Amino acid sequence: MCGIAGWVDFGRDLRPHRSTVERMTEAISRRGPDAAGVWVSTHAAVGHRRLAVIDIAGGAQPMICRQGQDEYVVVFSGEIYNFRSLRSDLAGRGHVFTTSSDTEVLLRSYIEWGTGCVERLEGMFGFAVWDVSRRRLLLGRDRLGIKPLYYARLADGIVFGSEPKVLLESGQVRAAVDASGFREIFDMVKNPGAAVFKGMQELRPGWFLTLTPEGLSEQRYWRLDAADHPHDLDTTINGARELLDTVVGDQLVSDVPICTLLSGGLDSSAITAIAASATAPEPLRTFAVDFQSNASAFSRDAVRHSPDFPHARALAEHLGTEHHEILLDGRKLADPAVRAAVLSATDLPPAYWGDMWPSLLLLFEQVKRHSTVAVSGEGADELFGGYQWFFNAAATSGETFPWLTSGSSRYFGGSKLFDRGFLDGLDLDAARKQSYADAVADAPTHDGDSPGEARMRLVSYLNLTRFMQTLLDRKDRMSMAVGLEVRVPFCDHRLIEYVFNVPWHMKSFDGREKSLLRAAMTDRLPSFILERKKNPYPAIQDGSYEASLREMLATIVADPTSPVLPLLDRTKVDTQLRKQSTGTSLPYSRGSLELAVWINQWLKRYSVQIDL
Numbered sequence: 001m002c003g004i005a006g007w008v009d010f011g012r013d014l015r016p017h018r019s020t021v022e023r024m025t026e027a028i029s030r031r032g033p034d035a036a037g038v039w040v041s042t043h044a045a046v047g048h049r050r051l052a053v054i055d056i057a058g059g060a061q062p063m064i065c066r067q068g069q070d071e072y073v074v075v076f077s078g079e080i081y082n083f084r085s086l087r088s089d090l091a092g093r094g095h096v097f098t099t100s101s102d103t104e105v106l107l108r109s110y111i112e113w114g115t116g117c118v119e120r121l122e123g124m125f126g127f128a129v130w131d132v133s134r135r136r137l138l139l140g141r142d143r144l145g146i147k148p149l150y151y152a153r154l155a156d157g158i159v160f161g162s163e164p165k166v167l168l169e170s171g172q173v174r175a176a177v178d179a180s181g182f183r184e185i186f187d188m189v190k191n192p193g194a195a196v197f198k199g200m201q202e203l204r205p206g207w208f209l210t211l212t213p214e215g216l217s218e219q220r221y222w223r224l225d226a227a228d229h230p231h232d233l234d235t236t237i238n239g240a241r242e243l244l245d246t247v248v249g250d251q252l253v254s255d256v257p258i259c260t261l262l263s264g265g266l267d268s269s270a271i272t273a274i275a276a277s278a279t280a281p282e283p284l285r286t287f288a289v290d291f292q293s294n295a296s297a298f299s300r301d302a303v304r305h306s307p308d309f310p311h312a313r314a315l316a317e318h319l320g321t322e323h324h325e326i327l328l329d330g331r332k333l334a335d336p337a338v339r340a341a342v343l344s345a346t347d348l349p350p351a352y353w354g355d356m357w358p359s360l361l362l363l364f365e366q367v368k369r370h371s372t373v374a375v376s377g378e379g380a381d382e383l384f385g386g387y388q389w390f391f392n393a394a395a396t397s398g399e400t401f402p403w404l405t406s407g408s409s410r411y412f413g414g415s416k417l418f419d420r421g422f423l424d425g426l427d428l429d430a431a432r433k434q435s436y437a438d439a440v441a442d443a444p445t446h447d448g449d450s451p452g453e454a455r456m457r458l459v460s461y462l463n464l465t466r467f468m469q470t471l472l473d474r475k476d477r478m479s480m481a482v483g484l485e486v487r488v489p490f491c492d493h494r495l496i497e498y499v500f501n502v503p504w505h506m507k508s509f510d511g512r513e514k515s516l517l518r519a520a521m522t523d524r525l526p527s528f529i530l531e532r533k534k535n536p537y538p539a540i541q542d543g544s545y546e547a548s549l550r551e552m553l554a555t556i557v558a559d560p561t562s563p564v565l566p567l568l569d570r571t572k573v574d575t576q577l578r579k580q581s582t583g584t585s586l587p588y589s590r591g592s593l594e595l596a597v598w599i600n601q602w603l604k605r606y607s608v609q610i611d612l
Contacts, residue, residue, distance in 0.1 A: 002061070003031030003162040003480070004075040004149075005047040006128050007170060008137045010213045011156030014045045020170060021045040027169045028162055030345070031077070033483040037062050039073055043157075044130045044137065048075040051483050053373060054083075054255050058099030065107050071132040074107040077162050078125030078147045079487070081250040086120060110138065118208045118221050122250070122494070124487070126162060126203070137211040143222045143493040144379075145192075145205030145469045148476060152200050158211055163477075164197055164347040168606070173199050176609040183431045185599070186415055186423075188352055189401055190469035191435055196348050198611060205469070222493065224464065226446035226457065229501045236506055240499060241520040247492035248274040248375070256372040259285035261486075262323070264311025265535055266514055266521070267377030267386070271489060273524045275375060276319040285371055286321040288312035289363045291328050291540045311532060318526055326366045330540045333358045334548035339601065345481035349602040350474070352414065354594030355540050360478040368484045378471055379490035382463040383499050384514040385507050386534050389459075396459050400436050403467060414595035417576060419569045425612060439466055456504035464496065549593040550577055556600050563608070564600035 005024040007014060014021075018040045025038055025047025032049025039046050039062040048061040065072045080086070083102035086109055091097065095108045102123075109117035110129045118140045126149035129138040139160060141149045151160035152173045159170045167173045176198040177185075184196050192204040203209055206222035231239060252258060252275060260272045276284040290309050309325060316323035332338055333355050342350060342357045350357040367374055381387050387403070389395035395402040415423055443461040445454065472488070479486040489495070499507075499516070507516045518530055554577055556562045557570075576593065602608065 002051050002077040003028035003049045003166075004077050004126065004128055005161040005166045006045065006075065006130075006137075007157070007159045007172070008044045008130070008211055009154060009157035010043050010135075013042055015040055015042060017045065021047050024159075024161060024166045024169045025049060027165045030483060031162060031480040035060060039064065041130075041132065043135065044073075044132075046073060046075045046128060046130060051372070051480075051485060052256070053079065053485055054253070055099050055101035055103075056255055059101035059103050061103060063101075063103050063107055065104070065111065067111055069133065070111075072107055072111060073130045073132065074103060074110070074127060076103050076106055076125065076127040077149075078123055078127070078142065079251075079253075079485070080106055080121050080123040080125065081247075081253065081492075082120075082122040115208060115210060115219070122492070124491075128160065135213055137209075139203055139209040139211075141203045141205055141207060143206040144464075144472070144491045144496065145202075146472050146476070146488060146491055148473065149203040150195055150200055151203060151209070153216065158216065162480075164195065164200060165344075167200055168197070168347075173197065174609065175606045176611050178611040179426050180431075182426050182612075183428060185349060186426065186428055186595075187432055187435070188404065188470065189432065189435050189466050190473070191438075192465065192469075197608075205465075224444060224461065224496065224500055226444035226449075227501050228446070228448065229503055229506075233506055233509060236502055237516065237519045240495075240502075240516055243492075243495045243498055244270065244489070244520060245274060247489045247495050249278050250492075251375060251487045251489050252278055254373045257285070257370065258373040258375065259287060259367065259371040260321075260375045261367070261377070262286040262288050262312045262316065262321075263377075263535070263537070264288065264308045264313075264315055264529065265377070265532065266518060266525075266529060267380035267490065268312075269315050269525055269529045270380075270517060270521045271375055271377050272315065272321065273319060273521065276321055277524075283320055283322045286312070286316050286323045287326060287363070287367050287370075287374070288316075288323070289326045289328065289359070291330050291359070291542065308535060311529065315526070315529055324366075324370065326363055328359055328362050330542045330545050331548075332362060333540060333545055334552070338362065340605075341481060342478070343598070343601055343605055345477045347606070349595070349598035352470070352591065352594075353474075353537075353539065354590065354598060355545060356537055357474060357478060359540070360474065360537075361481055364479050364482045364484045364486075368482045371484075373485045373487065374479070375487045375489065376475065377490060378475055378486075378488040379468055379496075380514065380517060381534070382460070382468040383490055383496060384517045385460070385504070386513045387463070388513075390456075390513065391508075396455060400432060401439075401462055401466060402459055403463075404432070414591035416592040417569060417572050417596045418567055418592075422567050422612075435466075453503055453505070457500075460500060460504075464500070546590050546593065549590060549597055550579070552597045553577060553593060556597065562600055563603035563610075564596060567599070568596060 032051045034052040035050040037048050062075050080102040083105040087105045124146035125142045126147040159172050178198045181196040209218045262268045262272050338358045389402040395405040398405040509515050
């Protein structure tokens with residue numbers, strides 16, 4: 001998995017700046033606790049922190065390859081799942097390998113195919129190749145944006161890295177936020193390429209970037225296209241099942257212990273059932289998580305219908321897995337050290353589902369004690385139609401993102417405590433309309449679709465490209481903060497391409513969410529899993545957590561130097577602070593509290609300058 005850092009500058013000699021590159025690399029040490037390396041030349045420098053997963057002995061980075069008079073250097077974060085077939089192809093073309101790593105396969109793919117190598121890679125990745133002879137930098141990112149890659153343009157070059165902190169540590173980018181950055185914080189939409197810090201960008205999913213002395217260019221190498229779906233329902237179910245078997249099997253390759261994250265829902269259970277069969281007779285490790293308060297007094301709400309533990313436990317027994325149950329102490333979510341660790345991992349205020357970031361961090365800390373690689377069910381809801389808004393006519397027909405229409409938007413609203421003048425200056429409504437228009441313009445269409453099918457194709461596209469990335473970001477930052485690699489088979493582009501083009505009437509043929517996935521797993525999962533209604537990731541329901549947030553906000557208000565104060569509506573804040581905590585609490589009732597507290601901590605921790 002790992003983390004990368006780099007600096008290319010055609011206008012200065014970087015050799016005296018080795019210590020800077022070392023600091024940039026050290027800033028992401030948690031992403032790669034096993035090893036570190038830095039390579040510096042006149043105009044290019046790269047750094048790497050390694051989490052050793054494949055070829056423990058031979059996969060060290062930066063990796064250097066010399067071919068005749070040419071020299072190439074690579075730093076790489078992620079996994080290339082088809083590296084064995086690519087290796088065989090490259091060996092047939094005369095390449096001689098000195099390691100068994102996917103990193104060397106990536107580097108030699110570049111030597112053989114140049115920038116065209118990116119299209120041949122199957123996996124999750126963010127990488128940089130410095131072509132010494134050609135003085136060319138190639139940055140590449142996977143198709144769905146599973147792995148992050150940030151960059152900032154300089155007068156004569158670029159700085160880049162797996163997290164924003166790498167760029168800030170370079171000294172070439174200042175910690176500042178303007179109106180566009182605040183818009184990214186306040187809206188639950190992941191705009192491709194946008195980053196919160198002023199002057200930073202993310203390399204867009206499915207794109208690569210090249211930099212030479214002549215300039216910088218970005219090019220799209222993959223997009224999700226609309227195509228005919230020639231199969232009937234039975235063939236489609238079989239096709240989805242076969243693809244699931246393939247992608248899960250591909251993602252079980254590891255030289256270190258592997259496990260699955262098992263909630264007892266359909267998505268994680270499907271992954272676990274396939275993985276347990278593939279790893280037999282060795283028992284698969286599985287992990288389930290919940291809060292102590294939920295386990296003792298679960299309270300059903302609009303989206304959470306039943307506790308996870310009993311279902312996960314029953315499936316683990318059914319499959320014969322080595323099952324672990326992790327009960328989180330809700331009080332730890334408000335622990336200053338835990339919250340500081342979350343912020344350090346994200347470099348940004350985790351605005352939505354604020355309790356789920358620390359709870360994920362605590363979960364992954366526990367999982368890491370047993371395994372280095374985990375497999376998760378992220379992406380199934382977006383791909384197969386699992387969210388409630390897929391079945392809400394007002395949401396699917398609305399002229400905005402389905403999760404931000406009436407009935408759904410309450411789960412993502414967090415601006416209530418902020419000053420109206422500040423919010424008006426951001427013009428969030430206009431920004432959201434533009435974001436939606438850009439997404440619709442980018443969405444693929446198919447002439448054969450009926451109006452209803454065309455609309456659901458658009459809804460699916462919006463979820464896959466503007467919603468799912470927020471969850472992938474959260475998964476990446478919290479897992480990498482403890483040196484745990486999390487793989488997401490439902491985000492494999494081969495599965496995405498196939499299921500995206502399945503007509504909606506097939507995806508929902510029995511009138512329920514994720515009909516196609518359920519049918520594909522009918523003979524592999526017991527009825528108590530197949531018939532269970534969707535539950536999202538556990539959220540703490542203990543009212544004491546909301547009380548802790550109010551205490552944090554009261555402390556912020558009492559300190560006149562708190563950087564968030566000028567952005568808040570003091571009347572609304574005072575009203576919020578006078579509220580009495582109830583016995584239970586739900587995420588959407590805490591959104592404004594979470595956002596105010598996290599933004600203050602972020603502005604303070606990073607000394608962020610507000611440029612409005």
